Amino acid sequence: MEPVTHGITLDAVARFVDIATDALSAAREEIDALNVYPVPDGDTGTNMFLTVSAARDALREARAADPGLGLEEGMVLLARAALMGARGNSGVILSQMLRAYVGHLASAGLDDRRAQTVAEALAAATDASYAAVGSPVEGTILTVSRAASDAALEAAALPGARSRDVFTAAAAAARAALARTPEQLPVLAQAGVVDAGGRGLTVVLDAVETTATGRRPAPYTVPIGTHAIPQPLHAEPGEDLTPDGPAYEVMYLLDTSADPADESTAVATLRTTLAALGDSLVVVGGDGLWNVHVHVDDVGAAVEAGIAAGRPHRIRVTHFAEQVAATRQRARTRDGRKVVAVAAGPGLAELFGSAGAVVVPGGPGQRPSTGQLLDAVVECGAREVVVLPNDADTVRAAEIAARTAEAEHDVVVEVIPTHAQVQGLAAISVHEPGRAFDADVREMTATARHARHGAVTVAARRAITMAGPCEAGDALGVVAGDFAVVGSDLEEVAREVLERLLAGGGELVTVVAGEGGADLAGRVAAHVEERHPHVDVAVHQGGQPRYPLLVSVE
Numbered sequence: 001m002e003p004v005t006h007g008i009t010l011d012a013v014a015r016f017v018d019i020a021t022d023a024l025s026a027a028r029e030e031i032d033a034l035n036v037y038p039v040p041d042g043d044t045g046t047n048m049f050l051t052v053s054a055a056r057d058a059l060r061e062a063r064a065a066d067p068g069l070g071l072e073e074g075m076v077l078l079a080r081a082a083l084m085g086a087r088g089n090s091g092v093i094l095s096q097m098l099r100a101y102v103g104h105l106a107s108a109g110l111d112d113r114r115a116q117t118v119a120e121a122l123a124a125a126t127d128a129s130y131a132a133v134g135s136p137v138e139g140t141i142l143t144v145s146r147a148a149s150d151a152a153l154e155a156a157a158l159p160g161a162r163s164r165d166v167f168t169a170a171a172a173a174a175r176a177a178l179a180r181t182p183e184q185l186p187v188l189a190q191a192g193v194v195d196a197g198g199r200g201l202t203v204v205l206d207a208v209e210t211t212a213t214g215r216r217p218a219p220y221t222v223p224i225g226t227h228a229i230p231q232p233l234h235a236e237p238g239e240d241l242t243p244d245g246p247a248y249e250v251m252y253l254l255d256t257s258a259d260p261a262d263e264s265t266a267v268a269t270l271r272t273t274l275a276a277l278g279d280s281l282v283v284v285g286g287d288g289l290w291n292v293h294v295h296v297d298d299v300g301a302a303v304e305a306g307i308a309a310g311r312p313h314r315i316r317v318t319h320f321a322e323q324v325a326a327t328r329q330r331a332r333t334r335d336g337r338k339v340v341a342v343a344a345g346p347g348l349a350e351l352f353g354s355a356g357a358v359v360v361p362g363g364p365g366q367r368p369s370t371g372q373l374l375d376a377v378v379e380c381g382a383r384e385v386v387v388l389p390n391d392a393d394t395v396r397a398a399e400i401a402a403r404t405a406e407a408e409h410d411v412v413v414e415v416i417p418t419h420a421q422v423q424g425l426a427a428i429s430v431h432e433p434g435r436a437f438d439a440d441v442r443e444m445t446a447t448a449r450h451a452r453h454g455a456v457t458v459a460a461r462r463a464i465t466m467a468g469p470c471e472a473g474d475a476l477g478v479v480a481g482d483f484a485v486v487g488s489d490l491e492e493v494a495r496e497v498l499e500r501l502l503a504g505g506g507e508l509v510t511v512v513a514g515e516g517g518a519d520l521a522g523r524v525a526a527h528v529e530e531r532h533p534h535v536d537v538a539v540h541q542g543g544q545p546r547y548p549l550l551v552s553v554e
Contacts, residue, residue, distance in 0.1 A: 025053075034193045034194060065364065093197065095284060096129055116156045249318040250315070254285070254312050339358065340385055342361075342368055342398075345363065347543035356428075358380045363391060370400050384413075385411055412437065420455070430444055454497040458490070497551060509538070513540070
């Protein structure tokens with residue numbers, strides 16, 4: 001990897017998010033196993049991974065939709081996506097750190113990459129994380145963050161300091177602080193582990209250092225006494241799983257008043273109310289959107305406090321004791337096979353649903369996050385699951401969700417890398433739950449690969465494509481994911497796309513009409529029937545945006 005030498009760019013930000021997401025994915029199981037405080041529910045690594053991957057997915061999608069996306073817009077989008085996708089105590093805290101870091105850089109000017117500015121941004125992230133937590137506890141992610149930002153400020157004060165020096169110092173200090181967490185939190189020492197959230201933060205800071213310098217830190221080990229950190233022992237329950245501890249984790253997003261004064265008062269009141277109801281309180285956000293996390297016994301009161309402050313939504317309630325029991329029960333009772341399919345429009349959702357699939361809304365402009373795909377896989381209740389992403393940019397998220405489900409929920413998952421909706425339709429048409437799982441996956445995969453696919457759309461702006469330059473409003477034909485035809489008439493372009501797909505032969509043409517594409521689909525189908533009478537034609541109403549027609553040839 002080449003080091004970054006020309007300041008903060010959106011490419012560098014995207015590279016950091018990719019490295020951090022992959023690193024958290026690789027360390028997820030290790031971090032989950034370290035999780036004994038405040039609740040030994042074994043999901044800290046997964047939650048931090050899902051938080052960062054939500055930001056990564058949103059940034060990728062935004063850049064794909066707008067290749068000219070600016071740095072400031074990209075950074076704001078990244079912070080907001082992390083906030084909305086944050087899960088668990090540590091995930092919510094991490095999202096606030098990202099938000100504060102981005103906010104400080106924005107206030108300083110994103111073109112200001114001086115070591116002092118970067119160090120102050122890290123310090124702002126630490127301050128924000130402490131402020132977000134109802135009762136800060138040392139020996140946690142907060143302590144590790146403070147050590148990192150203090151070291152960053154010291155490094156920045158040295159003559160000739162560069163931003164990369166700041167990141168290197170911060171990452172090293174975080175690793176050292178993590179090793180000391182058992183000295184600060186007795187429950188960690190008793191279990192023989194370091195803090196899970198702190199370990200996750202060291203992974204993120206190592207990713208920052210790698211992005212800035214091109215170097216990967218040495219493999220991580222932390223000594224306790226004379227022993228390296230083991231796979232954790234069976235820890236005694238944390239305080240929230242004792243008879244006196246809160247029984248539920250409550251999380252929700254909260255929309256508040258756009259007026260800063262009203263918002264500040266409402267959030268302050270919310271914090272006070274929730275602090276009296278339970279513990280592990282974290283409230284993060286701003287500008288009308290907040291992420292709320294608390295452990296309580298009275299779920300209704302926690303939600304009502306949110307209603308008094310604004311509009312709570314995406315409410316998640318987890319009963320700690322039942323969470324462990326439910327995971328074990330699902331492993332025992334899972335049965336059968338399900339297909340999880342991403343659908344880009346209401347008509348496509350109906351098509352996949354009628355074939356027995358669990359449907360996740362998606363497609364350009366609303367691609368599903370890793371967390372949404374993971375929820376669909378886990379909650380379908382099947383022992384064996386086949387995932388059809390039906391979009392090239394969703395394949396990676398599906399693969400990560402599959403690995404997470406297999407590791408955490410004892411599910412057998414296979415992702416068929418379908419890059420188009422029509423490939424997914426072809427695959428599910430040959431799905432047979434009565435076959436052996438491997439045989440079913442092979443048949444679906446082969447059918448999807450043999451489905452040659454294309455589409456037509458309208459250019460949103462002037463651009464250079466594989467087929468030459470185009471102007472806003474031009475008709476564009478897509479063949480196998482690449483722009484292959486540029487023209488002025490959608491029907492003519494659609495005919496050209498189909499003729500290219502049929503050049504290799506075929507027995508069945510499938511035409512899926514998008515928003516406003518019903519008449520066009522009928523005319524194109526008639527063209528195929530006239531020019532290729534030996535080919536069957538099937539027309540469906542997909543309702544997908546942006547693409548008046550999706551087509552495939554089998």
